Amino acid sequence: MYTMSQAQAIKDIAGGSITTPKGYKASGVHAGLRYSKKDVGLIISNVPANCAAVYTTSKFQAAPLKVTQESIAEEQKIQAVIVNSACANACTGEQGLRDAFQMRQWTAEKFHLQPHHVAVASTGVIGEFLPMGKIQKGIQMLEPGKEEEFAADFQTAILTTDLVMKSCCFSTEIDGKTVYMGGAAKGSGMIHPNMATMLAFITTDVNIESNYLHAVLKEITNTTFNQITVDGDTSTNDMVLVMANGESGTNSLTPAHADWDHFVQLLAKSCESLAKQIAKDGEGATKLIEVEVNGAINDGEARMAAKQIVGSNLVKTAIYGEDANWGRIIGAIGQSDAKVNPDTVDISIGPITMLKNSEPQPFSEEEASIYLQDNMIQIHVDLHQGNGNGKAWGCDLSYDYVKINASYRT
């Protein structure tokens, strides 16, 4: 997608967030859906923003996703997104849909927006109805601002069992002007009582048509958000939404624009940053695992093999146990649908080569043990079948994963 020299054109903005790009404000309040944590949040743009979104592939898409799709379908513009945690409004039938539309309507009224300029997202318990009185009260309480603490309020309001807030901010030059992109996400913490939901919201002041934005987002999602796995389960509520309000004043970006690649990198950096933060904060996780596969027959197969490895319970428990079990990596590769020659596989964990042309290599157990104590573990595989490359991210599988997911009621 992007090369190193291009990537240097992207700057990491320390302390930046979804409100750093021009024309965006945010808010997050405690509306009583949870005991004490903030639970209703909003991002709002000065003007209707071009936008793009991708959604869960689950066949049970939750009501808010349907409402958001309907909003975007009308004009491909979003000015605000309203989010609640604690209740996913999923598997809630007709009433759930009415509730999600009502949530959109209240937000439009409060901020004097067209209803179809409002996107809706929810995360939390499946099969329960939204507490609409609290949602209404929460929306009334929202007072968006631009300062760092407003972005933090939003970042907190969307969390469930996540341990940390997830955000990013990058900038680049387009038409000689500095443009910004900010992101906020919630991750793979299991929620009371049902599912891991991934939500990511990205704001930018770049000027780009929605159709181009959508094409790039889809492509980049395949190499970032779709390449993380915590437990292999897909939520009913997953959504990634990008708003581009054009407030930076640059010309509209198209693939023909000289700075097109800068924009693609900007979005790729943002998505990868949020995706890795989500993987790292997986339930019970103690380590981020990054798997890179090279030499597959194409990039898609490389990504598939990488995801199979990082999603293997055996690999995940081995990493948790700080054990250099390359046999489990072989097992995962052998099981993936990627084309493999059983006699030409290289595997290394960190700097240590363990398999070369499918033959076990002697290595220092002590050196391996020291490397595996790190909290970021890299696994590298070369299949020697072609030029396909891909990465995937996940986390280890610990006692706490079982504890969090088995014992919430007891």
Place this chain on the structure above:
Amino acid sequence: MYTMSQAQAIKDIAGGSITTPKGYKASGVHAGLRYSKKDVGLIISNVPANCAAVYTTSKFQAAPLKVTQESIAEEQKIQAVIVNSACANACTGEQGLRDAFQMRQWTAEKFHLQPHHVAVASTGVIGEFLPMGKIQKGIQMLEPGKEEEFAADFQTAILTTDLVMKSCCFSTEIDGKTVYMGGAAKGSGMIHPNMATMLAFITTDVNIESNYLHAVLKEITNTTFNQITVDGDTSTNDMVLVMANGESGTNSLTPAHADWDHFVQLLAKSCESLAKQIAKDGEGATKLIEVEVNGAINDGEARMAAKQIVGSNLVKTAIYGEDANWGRIIGAIGQSDAKVNPDTVDISIGPITMLKNSEPQPFSEEEASIYLQDNMIQIHVDLHQGNGNGKAWGCDLSYDYVKINASYRT
């Protein structure tokens, strides 16, 4: 595959085993591959038996599987199978292959068999060479017998971290004569240090050509062994081998034979019994989970959905926590490739209906809690899309799973 009334034609033989069918003996010895447990085993038939085998789909098939395939390819007959635990002889290249052939040769010499009438299987560590001196010594020590303790010796010799032996024995009538089928298996206990390997050996005195036997075995494997999952990982060494020596003296079975269905049931019962024993003894497992999906557009999709549910870490941890989290079942269904209408799904756990036409049903938490304390949990899903039915089996995900797989070296 078989109906209730047909299934009644199959008798469960208490205390029966792989040596119950006519003409089979077994043995198991301690050859020093392990500290004290038996580690080399043999099944032998009076005469070369017709046979069929299915193997792991892993791209890294271990050396013994290649040797077994070569043996069977020559004449479709097997008279003995030699098995070792502790070392998988996988990812061992040319030398591994030579070692597996040598193991076959020694067995043929000791028992005066044609080498191509010997099948070889191994289970244990990946990436290490067989200790050939110990293998040779073990083969020399084998003294097969027909009594129950000889079968038990074999059943023990093939185990790795399995907690219990797995065996079965059934009989039915063919041509007015009683025929027997016995089975021994090892399961999904993780082995030091690498993989879960599933091995199953089935003996019968039925008279059937190898090509028919292979066709039926393949079909039945799809609905039994391929429908169990402990952690979603596939071994390099999985193999199911059936020997049919014809010693019962019946006519040769073909699909045109009046008792063909009895034979199909006999094999299905045996495979299902061993498969469920393997699932129940999954690492750290406290409960066997059986998922039945009805109303899929075909049987294949029903099996796919059932396996997705029983393989979900979220479902597995919920069952471990005795928590009636039907939302996680919805999540797994939504993620499977089976055709689903999001508005027509029924879910029940045991006798308790939780979702009807995709609408949450009120149920007694107390009743659910009592049911979930059982050690055999049944989940039933109806998709209302067609007449496809399928089952899958697995186990819960416990602290001990993580412990077994993370801490073996520490």
